[in-house]
Every structure is written in structure tokens, then in C-alpha cells.
Amino acid sequence: MAxxxxxxxxxTAAVIFSRACGYGGLHIYGKRExxxxxxxxxxxxxxxxxxxxxxxxxxxxxxxxxxxSETVVRHFHEVSPRGGLIVxxxxxxxxxFEIPTLPKEFKDDLKIKIxxxxxxxxxxxxxxxxxxxxxxxxxxxxxxxxRGIADKLGIDxxxxxxxxxxxxxxxxxxxxxxxxxxxxxxxxxxxxSDRPRIAEMNLLALREAFDYAEKAFPEGLGTSLxxxxxxxxxxxxxxxxxxxxxxxxxxxxxQTYYPITPAGDESWFLEAHxxxxxxxxxxxxxxxxxxxxxxxxxxxxxxxxxxxxxATSTSGPGFSLMVEGLGWAGNSExxxxxxxxxxxxxxxxxxxRHGQDxxxxxxxxxxxxxxxxVLASGxxxxxxxxxxxxxxxAERYQVPVIHLVDKALADSYKTYEIFExxxxxxxxGKILDEVKPGEEYKRxxxxxxxxxxxVFLGTLGGVHWxxxxxxxxFGHITEHPRMRDSMVEKRMxxxxxIDREIPLEEKINFYGERGAENIVVSWGSPxxxxxxxxxxxxxxxxSLGFLQVRMIHPLPxxxxxxxxxxxxxxxxxxxxxxxxxxxxxxxKTGIPMSFFILKYNGRPMTSTEVQEALIExxxxxxxxxxxxxxxx
Amino acid sequence: xxxxSSSFRTDVFIDWCPGCGNFGILMALQGAxxxxxxxxxxxxxxxxxxCSGKTPHFVNAxxxxxxxxxxxxxxxxxxxxxxxxxxxxxxxxxxxxGIGAGHFLSAGRRNVDVTYLLHNxxxxxxxxxxxxxxxxxGVRTKSLARVNINNALxxxxxxxxxxxxxxxxxxxxxxxxxxxxxxxxxxxxxxxxIEILQPCPTYNDITTKEWYGGEDRRDPETGRPRPRIYxxxxxxxxxxxxxxxxxxxxxxxxxxxxxxxxxxIPIGVFYKNExxxxxxxxxxxxxxxxxxxxxxxxxxxxxxxxxVDLRSLLEEFRVF
Numbered sequence: 036m037a038x039x040x041x042x043x044x045x046x047t048a049a050v051i052f053s054r055a056c057g058y059g060g061l062h063i064y065g066k067r068e069x070x071x072x073x074x075x076x077x078x079x080x081x082x083x084x085x086x087x088x089x090x091x092x093x094x095x096x097x098x099x100x101x102x103x104s105e106t107v108v109r110h111f112h113e114v115s116p117r118g119g120l121i122v123x124x125x126x127x128x129x130x131x132f133e134i135p136t137l138p139k140e141f142k143d144d145l146k147i148k149i150x151x152x153x154x155x156x157x158x159x160x161x162x163x164x165x166x167x168x169x170x171x172x173x174x175x176x177x178x179x180x181x182r183g184i185a186d187k188l189g190i191d192x193x194x195x196x197x198x199x200x201x202x203x204x205x206x207x208x209x210x211x212x213x214x215x216x217x218x219x220x221x222x223x224x225x226x227x228s229d230r231p232r233i234a235e236m237n238l239l240a241l242r243e244a245f246d247y248a249e250k251a252f253p254e255g256l257g258t259s260l261x262x263x264x265x266x267x268x269x270x271x272x273x274x275x276x277x278x279x280x281x282x283x284x285x286x287x288x289x290q291t292y293y294p295i296t297p298a299g300d301e302s303w304f305l306e307a308h309x310x311x312x313x314x315x316x317x318x319x320x321x322x323x324x325x326x327x328x329x330x331x332x333x334x335x336x337x338x339x340x341x342x343x344x345x346a347t348s349t350s351g352p353g354f355s356l357m358v359e360g361l362g363w364a365g366n367s368e369x370x371x372x373x374x375x376x377x378x379x380x381x382x383x384x385x386x387x388r389h390g391q392d393x394x395x396x397x398x399x400x401x402x403x404x405x406x407x408x409v410l411a412s413g414x415x416x417x418x419x420x421x422x423x424x425x426x427x428x429a430e431r432y433q434v435p436v437i438h439l440v441d442k443a444l445a446d447s448y449k450t451y452e453i454f455e456x457x458x459x460x461x462x463x464g465k466i467l468d469e470v471k472p473g474e475e476y477k478r479x480x481x482x483x484x485x486x487x488x489x490v491f492l493g494t495l496g497g498v499h500w501x502x503x504x505x506x507x508x509f510g511h512i513t514e515h516p517r518m519r520d521s522m523v524e525k526r527m528x529x530x531x532x533i534d535r536e537i538p539l540e541e542k543i544n545f546y547g548e549r550g551a552e553n554i555v556v557s558w559g560s561p562x563x564x565x566x567x568x569x570x571x572x573x574x575x576x577x578s579l580g581f582l583q584v585r586m587i588h589p590l591p592x593x594x595x596x597x598x599x600x601x602x603x604x605x606x607x608x609x610x611x612x613x614x615x616x617x618x619x620x621x622x623k624t625g626i627p628m629s630f631f632i633l634k635y636n637g638r639p640m641t642s643t644e645v646q647e648a649l650i651e652x653x654x655x656x657x658x659x660x661x662x663x664x665x666x667x
Numbered sequence: 668x669x670x671x672s673s674s675f676r677t678d679v680f681i682d683w684c685p686g687c688g689n690f691g692i693l694m695a696l697q698g699a700x701x702x703x704x705x706x707x708x709x710x711x712x713x714x715x716x717x718c719s720g721k722t723p724h725f726v727n728a729x730x731x732x733x734x735x736x737x738x739x740x741x742x743x744x745x746x747x748x749x750x751x752x753x754x755x756x757x758x759x760x761x762x763x764x765g766i767g768a769g770h771f772l773s774a775g776r777r778n779v780d781v782t783y784l785l786h787n788x789x790x791x792x793x794x795x796x797x798x799x800x801x802x803x804x805g806v807r808t809k810s811l812a813r814v815n816i817n818n819a820l821x822x823x824x825x826x827x828x829x830x831x832x833x834x835x836x837x838x839x840x841x842x843x844x845x846x847x848x849x850x851x852x853x854x855x856x857x858x859x860x861i862e863i864l865q866p867c868p869t870y871n872d873i874t875t876k877e878w879y880g881g882e883d884r885r886d887p888e889t890g891r892p893r894p895r896i897y898x899x900x901x902x903x904x905x906x907x908x909x910x911x912x913x914x915x916x917x918x919x920x921x922x923x924x925x926x927x928x929x930x931x932i933p934i935g936v937f938y939k940n941e942x943x944x945x946x947x948x949x950x951x952x953x954x955x956x957x958x959x960x961x962x963x964x965x966x967x968x969x970x971x972x973x974x975v976d977l978r979s980l981l982e983e984f985r986v987f
Contacts, residue, residue, distance in 0.1 A: 265987060270986060272984045285973065288962075288964050309952065309953060313975050315974075316955075318975060319953040321747060321748070325740065326770060330770055335744060337731070337741040337743065337744025337745040341745045345961075363734050453978075453981055453985070459973065491962060492731075492752060499730075500723060500730035502732035510730070
């Protein structure tokens with residue numbers, strides 16, 4: 036884990052660290068935590084490295100690189116007994132209650148904590164605590180190292196080499212982990228590939244740090260990172276990038292957005308990749324920054340009518356504004372895709388933190404009744420495939436599709452075997468390229484099934500109308516009772532069609548033994564932590580299966596009912612207060628959840644805390660509701 | 668319908684009130700489309716909510732009757748997805764300057780090649796005549812319970828300061844003049860606003876057809892009405908910016924002219940300044956934009972396999 040004030044290079048450090056591990060054939064999983072702030076408040080990056088695939092974070096830290104004293108205060112208790120802490124020598128004498136960026140409520144809690152642990156009030160007291168538990172503390176004279184770098188570069192002003200502090204800490208970290216320096220150098224070069232002078236300065240810092248640590252800490256951490264040579268090709272990718280790639284690959288050619296965290300990164304990425312290679316030439320995506328989310332959704336609706344695969348991307352507050360456009364799309368049968376990055380609500384809520392509070396909102400948003408699809412991805416690979424699949428669903432069924440993801444997926448990093456999409460085919464549904472002279476075209480023709488062929492705006496002979504009002508087959512306004520019935524039924528019958536046609540493997544995943552006595556039910560990003568907990572518990576002899584629901588709406592409730600029926604315990608795991616999926620499952624299947632493991636403090640679930648909560652339930656010692664609290 | 672000869676007419680019953688200014692606007696619009704030689708399938712009419720919002724249903728062209736205030740986002744989304752379409756937005760004053768005011772301003776920043784007809788009758792007609800953003804301070808129409816205590820927005824001035832590159836005003840009952848304005852607006856490359864003074868015979872008894880026509884102030888000698896409306900072009904007003912150096916001067920003159928009201932109300936073109944359109948600016952970033960705009964890109968081969976080279980996209984993420 037690396038932590039420091041926002042703006043101090045925590046993110047860059049994490050990227051370099053992750054890349055270096057990836058180059059060495061290791062698996063990583065990492066996630067960012069940051070305040071809604073530009074500079075100064077605490078941020079940190081938590082990375083797990085392993086020779087095997089890692090799916091989530093745990094609640095302990097083996098190596099903590101602290102760029103400031105606040106990081107020590109916030110995370111000292113997480114350092115594991117065999118772990119270590121790297122800290123600047125200037126920070127050690129600081130009084131922990133004099134750190135100005137610590138909020139009052141944090142200090143209140145801290146006071147109780149250090150009294151309980153019988154600790155003093157300086158950073159060095161916390162360091163003693165770590166050492167007392169068997170951990171190692173590596174005190175580094177960062178200022179001296181920086182001065183050395185400045186001298187070698189012939190720079191007087193120390194401020195100019197200050198930005199290399201994060202790379203110094205990476206150098207120290209990898210050195211005490213006995214890792215291959217060459218791979219770290221490569222990671223530094225790649226990260227600063229567009230800024231050669233900065234790259235050189237950082238490479239120098241890296242070498243200085245390695246040299247220093249080899250002399251100062253000859254014993255190292257005691258744990259070492261060994262380089263592997265896997266046979267597969269591997270990528271290191273974040274959730275928002277995977278979604279963006281899924282969109283490009285899946286044929287999205289118009290993306291609209293209004294700036295919002297954490298959705299904004301995706302549109303930035305798309306804009307940076309707006310021209311891309313296709314077979315025999317060049318493709319492009321139009322990325323439009325709208326004046327607000329009202330414009331964003333409605334521009335996307337318009338682009339979809341013209342025949343482009345179109346999407347918009349937002350988070351809770353933006354989606355609230357988009358609801359009227361969603362309803363219009365539902366009424367006019369517009370194939371538009373909304374990528375919805377949840378964060379903690381309500382209102383502005385926790386702008387940069389995680390939550391899964393918006394499942395019911397996605398399913399119910401909008402007045403009136405209309406068909407929509409809500410599709411929830413549980414990991415970064417699913418983010419990629421679902422982003423592409425969302426357009427197929429939208430166009431085949433002529434409905435708005437909400438691709439529901441969250442902050443934890445958006446900016447966590449993970450290594451994957453390179454994405455292949457051999458099986459993916461673009462399916463645009465029923466489209467007429469021309470309407471023959473003399474033929475009458477009806478955009479909303481009532482036929483055998485709920486889907487009438489689409490004609491893009493501008494097609495010869497296909498003139499038709501759209502309206503937010505109730506309409507007849509041509510798209511003209513009507514208030515006629517029989518036509519109203521027909522149109523309501525046409526729109527709503529799509530849900531049955533979707534339910535019938537989309538294969539089960541695209542709607543749910545099941546892990547563990549089919550006949551397990553107990554079933555965990557969840558959706559979205561808790562998947563990783565649950566899978567890790569499941570593996571550990573089943574190894575201990577427990578009988579646990581995991582049902583991950585991806586198709587939230589229309590919910591494949593008959594299949595879910597079959598899976599949940601006659602189990603000993605059904606345990607709902609979600610990042611919200613009320614157990615929203617559990618509630619919907621109960622509504623549709625009549626099967627109540629026996630237990631809820633919930634969390635809403637804005638920090639993703641760790642595998643450790645999910646495992647602990649599950650053990651208590653399996654041992655029959657748990658209350659019906661258990662609220663998880665890990666995180667800083 | 669009586670006018671089967673016109674290719675831009677539909678057989679949908681026109682349910683506006685008798686004497687509504689919208690009839691004049693509809694005729695002028697259909698006449699303009701015909702005279703420009705456009706085909707129905709080349710034109711997309713986008714409207715908002717209110718009486719004007721129904722316009723597309725009465726025109727035989729692609730019609731997109733959208734949400735209250737959102738006609739411009741739809742118009743822009745459609746036009747940018749397929750710039751070959753002739754996109755015309757038709758909305759009311761409450762729609763464009765009340766609930767949709769943010770979009771009105773932002774459209775000026777972009778200069779997408781869309782023509783925007785803003786029907787201005789001073790009231791929210793379809794909801795029984797509440798005061799709209801263009802109703803003047805101190806006015807009480809017969810539909811209002813109390814006198815209006817808001818100041819009015821000026822559509823022409825607002826368009827000018829927002830960056831619209833063609834700004835004009837027409838009058839619903841001057842068919843020939845309005846038709847000509849619409850043709851010029853469509854012909855203009857960039858974002859055009861045409862404000863249209865539209866009497867509402869049901870709810871607005873202040874700015875009526877008679878009032879615009881000056882029937883309340885007949886010449887005592889001839890007994891003939893003295894119209895309040897006059898044409899800018901008849902007074903030699905030159906709205907066109909031919910040299911960037913004269914842009915500010917012409918903008919300020921247009922702005923000043925737009926505030927003329929009461930005894931003399933100008934109609935005609937206030938300002939015209941051709942600049943790079945949003946589409947042209949997009950094409951600088953996406954070189955193939957005009958040949959293969961978003962709506963016309965091929966996405967897959969015959970079997971549905973995407974044309975995008977996934978491996979080249981993933982290259983920057985490779986670590987092993």
C-alpha cells in the first residue's frame with residue numbers, strides 16, 4: 036500500500052508498481068481510494084501481488100509506503116505482523132493530533148484507539164507498535180536522497196526533484212522485496228514515455244533508492260517477490276478502460292457525457308482513443324461533452340435514432356437528471372446505452388467513494404411503465420464484454436440498456452489474460468436499409484412480436500415520427516384507448532422476449548458446488564471478495580455456493596428460484612443499507628434472504644471481512660444483518 | 668386535406684386553435700422546404716413540448732417530437748451522428764428560454780449546422796396560458812391571475828450573445844417574408860435562430876395580430892392601421908459580417924436593434940457571420956468524419972465480427 040496527500044504521486048507510484056509486477060509475470064489487483072479534493076487530502080493505493088490470480092483486497096498490508104505522517108496514522112494498524120513500513124525520517128517525531136488534514140471525527144476515534152493500545156501520541160509511538168507486533172520499520176532520509184539526486188543533476192532547487200519522492204519509495208520497496216530492478220526501470224520508462232526528461236530524473240531516483248536500500252537495509256523485508264514466466268499474454272487494466280474498449284469494439288460511435296466522478300475517466304479515455312484501427316482502415320468515435328446530463332442522454336438518444344450505436348456515461352447525480360431521457364427512450368423504443376458508475380449516495384453523497392445504492396433506482400427510474408435492461412458487471416473482464424453486449428441487447432430489443440457498474444470497478448487495476456472476443460458478434464436487430472416505393476412504413480408496427488423493424492432517420496421512403504406522447508403505429512400522437520393498450524403491451528412484452536431469448540449464461544454466474552447447502556447471492560464488484568472467501572471456506576470443508584446476478588432486469592427469477600430453493604441458508608452480500616437485490620429476489624421468487632452482509636461506508640469489501648462474516652453465519656453465531664466497516 | 672399537392676403535408680388533423688399564429692409558421696416552413704427542393708426523407712424536424720411541439724406531425728418529413736426543453740440536444744445528436752441530414756428544430760419560448768435555456772446557450776457555443784425556429788407567443792399555451800420567459804414585466808394577459816412580475820428575456824439578444832451565427836426574427840402572419848427567412852436560415856452554414864412573433868388568440872390578448880398590425884392606432888386621416896412591425900432590410904440594415912474586423916460592431920448594432928419594441932418592432936435578419944461549424948471542427952479531429960460519420964460507419968463484416976482491431980487496442984495494456 037502506498038499513501039500520501041493527493042497530488043503527491045500516489046497514483047503514479049501505484050501504476051509503476053503494478054506494471055513492474057506485471058512485467059515480472061505476477062498477478063496484481065489494486066484499487067485507489069481518494070477524497071473529493073484536488074490536492075492535500077489523504078489518498079492511497081492498495082495493491083495485492085501474487086503468483087496466482089488476485090480478485091480483491093484483503094484487510095491487511097504487508098508493505099506500507101507512507102509519503103506522509105497521515106498515512107502512518109490511518110494505516111499503521113493494518114500492517115501485518117510479518118509486514119513492513121517505509122517512512123520518511125522527518126515524519127517520525129510528529130504529533131499525530133497535530134496533523135491538520137485529519138478530520139475531527141477521525142481524531143476522536145484515534146484517541147480511543149491509542150488509549151486502548153496504550154500508545155503515545157507521536158508517529159514513532161505508532162512505529163513501535165508495528166515493531167512490537169513483529170513488523171519492520173524502514174526509516175528513510177528522503178530529503179538526503181533528494182539532495183543527492185539534485186546534486187547529480189546539477190539542480191539547486193530541491194523542489195524540482197521533489198516529484199521523484201514517489202519513485203524513491205518504489206525503489207526502496209522493490210529493493211527490500213529483492214525484486215528485479217530492470218523490470219522496475221522498464222515500468223518507469225513506460226509510465227513517463229511521453230516525457231523523456233522526467234523519465235530520466237525518475238530513473239536516477241530509482242537507482243539511488245535501490246543503492247541506498249541495499250546498503251541501509253541489507254536484510255530486506257524478509258519476504259521476496261520472485262519473477263515468474265507465465266505462458267499466457269497478459270494485460271493490466273482498469274474497469275473504466277475495459278468499458279471504453281468494450282464500447283469501441285462493440286461499435287459504439289457516439290459517446291456523450293457531462294463531467295462527473297467516477298464516470299468521467301471513461302470518456303476521457305475514449306476521447307484520447309477517438310480514432311482507432313479497423314480492418315482495412317480507420318474508425319472513429321465522436322465523444323461529445325454536453326452542457327449537462329439532460330443534454331447528454333438526449334443527444335445520445337438523437338444519435339441512436341440517426342443510426343449510430345450511441346451511449347452516455349454517468350454516476351448517480353447525473354443519472355437522476357437523465358431519467359426523463361430514459362423515459363423518452365423507453366417510450367420511443369430507442370436503443371441507447373447508459374453506463375452507470377455507482378458511488379455512495381444520496382445526493383452528492385460520497386463523490387469519490389464506492390457504493391451499490393442504485394440498483395432499485397436503475398430498475399425503477401422513470402414515470403410510467405416501459406421495458407429496459409439493467410445489466411451489472413462483477414469484474415473488469417465482464418465490464419469489457421458487457422459494455423459490448425449492451426449494444427446488442429439495446430438494438431435487438433430496441434430498449435434503453437443500463438450497464439450498471441461502480442466506483443470499485445471503475446478505477447481498480449487488475450492483470451488479466453489478454454481479452455479475446457472470438458465469440459462476440461455485432462447484432463443490430465431488425466433494420467430496414469430501404470423502404471420500397473409504394474410500401475407503407477410504420478415505425479411502431481404492431482406485429483407478432485414486440486419488435487418492429489427500425490429505419491434510421493434519413494432513409495429513403497421511410498419517413499416516420501417519434502414522440503414522447505402515446506403514439507400510433509406511424510409515431511403520431513394518439514389517445515385512443517385501444518391503440519394505447521396495444522402500445523403499452525407492445526413495449527412491455529419485450530421483457531418476456533428478453534427473458535426468453537437471452538441465454539442464462541449471460542444472465543447469471545454460479546460458482547462452487549451446485550448442490551451446496553448454503554448460497555451467497557450478490558451482484559457487481561463484491562464478486563472478487565466473495566470468490567476469495569468462498570474458496571477459502573470450501574477448502575475448510577464448508578458447503579457454500581455463489582450466485583452472481585448479472586441480469587438485474589428483467590430478473591431471471593425462475594432460474595434464481597430453482598437455485599435458491601431448499602437451501603439451508605441464503606446469504607445476501609451487497610454494498611448498500613437495505614439489501615436491494617435481496618429485496619427484489621424476495622419480491623419475484625418469494626424466497627427471503629436468511630442473512631445480509633452489507634456495507635455502506637464507501638470502501639469496497641475486502642475478502643478478509645467477507646470471509647469473517649460468512650464464517651460467523653456458517654457457525655450459527657451471526658445476527659441476520661451484519662454491517663462491514665473496514666476501510667480508511 | 669386541402670393541399671394534397673404539397674409533398675410536405677400530412678393527413679394528421681391540425682389541432683391548433685383557429686387563428687393561431689402557428690398556422691402561418693407551418694405554411695412558411697412547408698413552403699420553404701419545397702422551394703429549397705428538399706425531399707421529405709432528407710429533412711428531420713425536431714420539436715419540444717407545447718403547441719409548437721406538434722409541428723413535426725403536420726409535416727411529411729422525419730419528425731422527432733421530444734421532451735420539454737430538450738429539442739436542441741436531440742437536434743444536435745441527430746445532426747452530428749449524420750451531418751447529411753437537414754435538421755430543423757421547432758420550439759416555443761417557454762421551451763427554449765425557460766426549461767431549455769441551458770441548451771439554448773450551449774448551442775451557440777457549438778455552432779452546429781441546425782436551424783432553430785422559436786415560436787414566441789409570450790405564454791405557455793398548452794397548459795392554459797401561464798407567463799413565459801418572454802412575457803414583459805407588468806403585463807397581465809387574460810390567462811393570468813395576476814400581473815407578471817418577471818422581466819422578459821429577449822430571444823434575439825440571447826442568441827447573439829450566445830454565439831449563434833445567424834439570428835433573425837419573423838412574423839407568423841407575414842408568410843412570404845417568414846418563408847424567405849427560413850430558407851436563408853437553412854441555407855446558412857452554422858447555428859441559426861429565427862424568432863417568430865406568434866400571436867396566441869386564446870391566451871395572449873396583449874400582443875395580438877391586431878396589435879402587431881397596428882389596428883389600435885389607425886391613421887386619423889386615412890383610417891388605415893399603422894403596423895408596429897417593420898422590415899430591417901427595407902431600412903437598409905446590413906446584418907452580414909464580411910470581415911472579422913467588423914464582427915463586434917455588427918454584433919453590437921444587432922443587439923441594440925433587438926431591443927427596439929413597442930411602437931416599432933423590427934423583423935428580418937439581425938446578424939449573419941459565417942464561421943467554422945462544429946462539424947468542421949470535429950472533422951479536424953476525426954479525419955474521416957464527413958465520409959463516414961457515426962451513423963454510417965460499418966461496424967462488422969457480414970458475419971457480425973467487429974471490424975475493430977482489438978489487439979491493437981489492447982497493446983498499450985500489455986504487461987506480459
